[in-house]
Amino acid sequence: MALPTLVKTWEFDVNNRGGVGLSIASDIKKHAFAIKEALISASFTLPMVVTRSSNASVADGTDNWATYADVVVSSGNHSWIVLKSQGTVPYEICIAFDDNTSYQSSFFGFSMTGGFNAGAGGTDGTISARPTATDEVAVHTTNWNWAGGQFAAFSSMIHVLMSTDANTMMMIVYINGAAVSVIRADIIQNPTTGYAIGGGAGMHFWLRFTNDATNVLAFSQAAGSGNKWSLDDVVGLDGNVFFSYEAIDVTEIACIATFHQPNAWTGKWPFYPVGVWTTGAKRGRVGTLSDIWWSSGANAQGDMYPAVGSLYQFANVGNMIIPWDGVGPLLKA
Amino acid sequence: MALPTLVKTWEHDINNQGGVSSGVSGEDCARTMFQMKDALTGGGSAEIATKPMLVSRSCDSVSFGTTDYWLAYTNIVVANVNHSWIVLKSQGTIPYEICIDMQDNSPHKYQLNYIGVSMTGSFNAGAGGSDGSLSTRPTAPDELQILGTDQTWCAGLNVGFLSRVHAMMSTDGDTMMLIVHINNVPTIVWRFDLVQDPITGYVNGMHVWMRMQISLANALSFAELTTVSYKWSYDALADIRSTYISYEAYDSTEVACSVGFVVANEWDNDWPFYPLGVWTVGDKRGRVGTISDLWLGSTGTNEADHYPDVPTLYQFAQVGDCIIPWDSTNQILTS
Numbered sequence: 001m002a003l004p005t006l007v008k009t010w011e012f013d014v015n016n017r018g019g020v021g022l023s024i025a026s027d028i029k030k031h032a033f034a035i036k037e038a039l040i041s042a043s044f045t046l047p048m049v050v051t052r053s054s055n056a057s058v059a060d061g062t063d064n065w066a067t068y069a070d071v072v073v074s075s076g077n078h079s080w081i082v083l084k085s086q087g088t089v090p091y092e093i094c095i096a097f098d099d100n101t102s103y104q105s106s107f108f109g110f111s112m113t114g115g116f117n118a119g120a121g122g123t124d125g126t127i128s129a130r131p132t133a134t135d136e137v138a139v140h141t142t143n144w145n146w147a148g149g150q151f152a153a154f155s156s157m158i159h160v161l162m163s164t165d166a167n168t169m170m171m172i173v174y175i176n177g178a179a180v181s182v183i184r185a186d187i188i189q190n191p192t193t194g195y196a197i198g199g200g201a202g203m204h205f206w207l208r209f210t211n212d213a214t215n216v217l218a219f220s221q222a223a224g225s226g227n228k229w230s231l232d233d234v235v236g237l238d239g240n241v242f243f244s245y246e247a248i249d250v251t252e253i254a255c256i257a258t259f260h261q262p263n264a265w266t267g268k269w270p271f272y273p274v275g276v277w278t279t280g281a282k283r284g285r286v287g288t289l290s291d292i293w294w295s296s297g298a299n300a301q302g303d304m305y306p307a308v309g310s311l312y313q314f315a316n317v318g319n320m321i322i323p324w325d326g327v328g329p330l331l332k333a
Numbered sequence: 334m335a336l337p338t339l340v341k342t343w344e345h346d347i348n349n350q351g352g353v354s355s356g357v358s359g360e361d362c363a364r365t366m367f368q369m370k371d372a373l374t375g376g377g378s379a380e381i382a383t384k385p386m387l388v389s390r391s392c393d394s395v396s397f398g399t400t401d402y403w404l405a406y407t408n409i410v411v412a413n414v415n416h417s418w419i420v421l422k423s424q425g426t427i428p429y430e431i432c433i434d435m436q437d438n439s440p441h442k443y444q445l446n447y448i449g450v451s452m453t454g455s456f457n458a459g460a461g462g463s464d465g466s467l468s469t470r471p472t473a474p475d476e477l478q479i480l481g482t483d484q485t486w487c488a489g490l491n492v493g494f495l496s497r498v499h500a501m502m503s504t505d506g507d508t509m510m511l512i513v514h515i516n517n518v519p520t521i522v523w524r525f526d527l528v529q530d531p532i533t534g535y536v537n538g539m540h541v542w543m544r545m546q547i548s549l550a551n552a553l554s555f556a557e558l559t560t561v562s563y564k565w566s567y568d569a570l571a572d573i574r575s576t577y578i579s580y581e582a583y584d585s586t587e588v589a590c591s592v593g594f595v596v597a598n599e600w601d602n603d604w605p606f607y608p609l610g611v612w613t614v615g616d617k618r619g620r621v622g623t624i625s626d627l628w629l630g631s632t633g634t635n636e637a638d639h640y641p642d643v644p645t646l647y648q649f650a651q652v653g654d655c656i657i658p659w660d661s662t663n664q665i666l667t668s
Contacts, residue, residue, distance in 0.1 A: 002533075193335075193601040223585040244590060246620075247582035248612055250556045252589050255579060255612070255620070263619030265534040270620065277583050277590065284598030285581075285590070285605065 007290040008163035012325035013041035018156035025102040033068035038160040046086040046166035053081040075100040080130040087166035090114035096130035108140040145211040148180030155333040174332040181209040188287035195286040202232035217318020244275035260298035293321045340625040341503035345660040346372040346380040351496035359443035367406035372500035384424040384506030391419040418470040425506030428454035434470035443491035449478040452567040488520040488549045495668040514667040520546040528622035535621040536569035553653025579610035595633030628656040
């Protein structure tokens with residue numbers, strides 16, 4: 001097929017080196033710091049902002065992570081950070097490193113109201129305790145081997161793309177060549193009537209940092225409901241969300257799973273749209289994700305599209321395709 | 334969801350009574366077949382007026398030639414020797430022909446001998462086939478057989494059944510659908526689609542779906558719609574390929590949304606209309622386009638449901654697990 005037309009205007013901060021394969025203790029620090037730096041990148045019109053942070057010495061409403069050395073993993077005073085979206089939904093992501101190892105995390109969670117502070121009914125946090133939010137969702141908690149289950153030195157690459165309206169964001173983390181972490185936030189496109197936040201559409205949110213080498217963007221992982229949420233005015237936050245895709249045959253086979261070659265008519269690899277369905281308090285299709293597609297199961301991590309002309313417009317990550325910066329290939333380690 | 338916007342302008346010839354529960358063996362079959370021919374060719378009330386199918390050749394067992402000898406169901410003579418046959422031709426972009434041969438080699442007098450298609454409209458000697466005779470149907474060099482010898486084509490029934498015949502044709506002649514309900518079950522479907530949104534390289538591609546159940550089984554169920562059987566693609570390369578009709582599914586366990594969601598969408602309270610894609614397999618594998626104005630409905634809906642409930646009724650009808658445009662006037666009848 002012809003390359004798809006993008007719905008959003010995207011900005012990129014990709015191929016950021018995190019872990020460098022030196023030691024688990026330093027690689028974890030560099031990895032966490034690179035994630036934060038990419039999310040608040042000056043490359044973005046509306047980057048995420050640090051609303052609160054701790055470097056184990058200072059905890060307040062500023063960014064105290066000035067270098068990777070400010071990421072302190074400890075069961076005593078330790079580092080944490082709260083990152084806030086500047087999009088329509090002011091969600092916050094909180095990451096904390098309260099652990100007696102040098103590499104585990106104690107909390108990956110989010111607040112859809114941006115409530116990680118005392119003013120919103122939560123707590124502000126201290127150098128020994130992360131902030132809390134009244135509506136917080138704890139995704140990964142105590143003793144979580146959040147860097148893809150790494151116990152030893154590793155190499156990592158962090159990629160972030162942000163729409164200029166900040167309503168769609170994606171972060172993908174590769175560790176030793178595997179896509180082990182994803183954050184994706186989408187104000188839903190083509191929303192079904194009734195699926196709304198305020199005057200706009202509802203939101204889909206996807207956050208997962210595996211504690212093993214599982215490819216979080218593989219079809220078997222991405223199509224399932226785990227680590228995905230829907231937010232709207234009627235149901236509120238609902239953790240029963242699935243991605244949809246095109247399938248064939250009475251045995252219900254995903255096209256992605258059974259068509260392992262380019263379309264023989266065009267010679268092009270397919271881009272399959274992604275729908276969003278809720279199955280909790282309200283069941284049904286709510287809309288689509290913008291500018292992310294299923295790819296063929298035969299495509300490799302880091303494949304780039306197109307192969308000729310203006311290169312690097314799209315990148316294959318797991319079994320999905322995302323817009324890319326048009327500058328260079330996706331690096332995985 | 335909001336009702337879909339139609340791609341085509343449709344004409345309907347629907348609710349035609351075929352079988353009348355006759356006590357005469359074979360009569361209901363003949364009545365049904367006659368209504369199928371009549372609806373597709375704009376006979377009777379000529380509701381398909383713009384580009385109905387044409388009778389290019391026919392035989393009533395007494396006469397044969399390039400005219401329509403099927404003027405009443407009694408002209409459909411099922412026999413082993415001289416017997417009836419007919420060739421219907423499309424006026425769309427692809428001049429396909431459908432040949433129906435009512436020769437019955439058995440003493441039943443309700444079976445048929447052949448239903449097939451020539452995508453080039455070649456059921457005649459001039460195109461390299463044969464013109465047929467009183468005792469032999471025409472042939473085409475590219476003919477594709479759908480049903481063969483001694484087929485009990487009316488859901489396996491030969492007497493005492495009710496049927497309704499529904500035909501719809503786009504005004505450009507490029508999309509046609511025929512559905513026959515027998516005793517309330519849609520057992521026959523013919524669907525020809527010049528594929529919409531064709532991909533590069535798939536030129537004048539047509540999708541063909543012809544299913545005639547030989548038992549009282551739903552020809553438009555999810556299983557029938559989605560199986561590779563009874564579906565073909567024809568394109569400018571003049572090749573016939575098997576096809577799949579695609580649909581939306583969810584979850585890593587690969588569940589069709591129409592199967593997994595058996596209630597109306599709880600966000601807008603509307604029943605879903607799932608679009609359908611077309612995929613070819615074989616030497617050319619891939620998605621080639623979409624089917625226009627045919628949708629997969631939820632398997633939680635009922636046969637002959639209509640959409641919407643208000644205010645202009647009967648715009649769409651549920652047949653099997655599919656949804657089709659309807660005439661906005663009449664309720665679908667199924668017996």
